[in-house]
Amino acid sequence: MINLRGMNRVVVVGGGTAGWFAALQLRQLFSPSVEVMVISAPEIPIVGVGEGGVLNLLSVLHDLNIDLKTFIDKTGSTLKLGFRYERWRNGKEDDYYYHLFPLPTPDFAWNEFGFNPYLSGLFNHGIDISRYMASYQFSEDRKPFHEVLQILLDGKNNFGASLHFDTFRVGQYLKEIALSRGIIHVEQRIHDFVLNPQTEYVTAIQLLDQKIQCDFVVDASGFSRLLIGKKYKSGWHSFADTLPMNRALPFHLQHQDKIELVTRATAMSSGWVWQIPLQERIGAGYVYHDQFITDEQAQQEVEQWLGVKISPAQPIAFEAGFYEKVWMKNVVAIGLASGFIEPLEATSIGQMLSQLQLMVSFIQENHGVISQQNIDFYNRQNSQYWQGICDFIRMHYDTGRKDTPFWQYMLTVPQSQSYQELKKCWEHRTPRDIDFVEHSMGGMSMFSAASWFAVGAGVGVIKPEATSAELYALSTEKKQKLAKYLQQIKQQLFL
Template identity: 30%
Template structure:
């Protein structure tokens, strides 16, 4: 077969993840891969939390945790703790777990109690009582077990994004990906409209058969060159700015991301081995950047500290087609949903994995493009709706921002159906399956979110609850299993 070539434009996390996965999938099939990045245009340099799916990325590349985690000051992540998103009594914090096989039975108890509570029974539906990863996070236990313990669970990671990029760059270059430092100023196209070549500012021409646009928010190839439109999500999600501000690492190292609701957005706290990553995601329509920085500094006790803050603008939404002509957009150039559930790299991975599958199935042609685009768009919308739900069901009254979010009429039909079904005491699991969206967030995650916020009617059922769940027994199981898990810092040292 004639050798084909792929050019990736952009050397952020998306670019280097693409380089590694595409090289892994296609090098032996006759593809040469080149990554071009501009030394003058910085990467975004944030994005330090993952979902459990990232483990699969490293497994595909044949990398052990000991190969990359120490290099990136990485830590384990059992889930996300949401503080102060709800002002319902008893629900000021909830933990979004990564459910695993051992949770199957306890999750069944959670789903029953959450249903009974929706019917007005006086039972405890708070998710952190029912999931192993929530207990491990509280105890600062890692998701790793002692040798020979017969249980394994899902978990994510926290990492220094700049160091992860460096690591992935070294790996890709070592394997044979060509790396070019050049700023692209012009794009040449065939008569068919396909991209033919990228031209750098010093006139060098880089020709290829396929192009991967990883140029970040600037969307150089898919949006600016090929003219693919961008579907804006700002009516659904108000946040459009962020501030990042590091602080010292704390010991023992936490095993969870913490998301705390602030006056006009929320702050993240991500534990790494050498520092804590902090930030504030907010809406510039409601708060100025100066006021947001002051609020974040006050929260962190860094009001007078000489630590510079990094201010960022965010564009939320997705492109109308992620793969158009001979160009695939991956990362911020294909779209972005605010980082509340740390899903951006998950979407990068998903896009690449689906592209590789569709591209191979069509014998490296555009045969499966439409189906691929439909699948990736649905993923973006599924994740968007889950994130929007956090805002829609908040019951804070302290600022206009939170009240406007709650009263926002711009929510999808699917989300409206989910909320109506929940409020009517209906079968949310069956609804999600019927809508075909439980693959984005499973039913248990929707129940955790809605129960965790305390979205329930007043207690008032007169009849006794049927299917009484023995919460004490559930907690006993969880504590017994937890004995097999090792402390986070011991796991990191290993």
């Protein structure tokens, strides 16, 4: 059990995006009598190579009373409607599909025993299932981002959205808001953590010239992983066997045309390249497996593909995986300090925000007195959330492509038993939200059935014939309703 009643100070270790989001959540959670402090190493300005959120980002900004338009203006962010995947199936220029953020609007929230007849009907007729959202055409036409933003702000959208952003600028703006709300910032390197010899709780944080007492700690120390990783040595669960990508070469590009509204993910000989449009530039990077390409070869391949020279930043080495226990004693690790999966689908920020939201709900619903059973449950939910993300990312590589040694290798890389079982089911029906209950955290999955459907159809894992039985089972009246809708879509396609 941990009793947070009567606390004096809660400390967030780390002053990046995760750290400042955590501080703002904690400031909102606890009474003014509890001091919220962020301790971070001296800042080194970094020109970010772009990052993106998923659907929970805008809702968290709203819950924290952060105005969306002001946030975009202050951070140079752009609107993100989803992802465009290029050359993943056959490597050709016309090989692309979208995974756009869905929004269950009233006119589209049709559910028949778990499946959406509109999605199944579109797929059955060879139409991209993302076409039901205006964001599809917005993305194809590169509609001006401020026009789409206004549609979103007016609440007239039938699509979901998130943001592309520079993490350094976002961190700076969140810090500005945090300081205005009374959060204390100490900018010093941490020398050590003082543990209670009986309970092993962190009781103080030793800096170079002072000791900071604390009652509760959020470890947002990024890849440094100061507490859960290095101090408590939580067990590491590696995904390297199923997600073998282990290196990224970041670089910048200049806009050549209108700002795009999607993250581009383009398959290459030994991995893939992200392109994240910010207001001032495009953040980009090549994610690859170092057994198949060197850093120098990766740069050469990008330059040959783009037809321009790039000036890459220092390559980043990583291993996909997570810590099995992220809440230990009076410490909770979030974000990169808790685990990491490659940047495909931008799951890092989304995972961090989900962890924070679940932590806050556990503290609130327990009125500050949290049982060990609840802490164990939190860790189990965190684990199953990571497992779900792993399966979703693994599906992106399940394309059958085999034109290079890397893509031939990916045909041999194992798939989890849970993902293989889902694929068997999808031979006979389309994905349902019930498929992903065991991937949830706080009752929510990061990606809905519509997202799994979009990617599964895009890579060819799900076939049109999987829709036949469920569509046939519809009543005559409902079949007529679907036929009318499909006719409207087809008319729009041929206008």
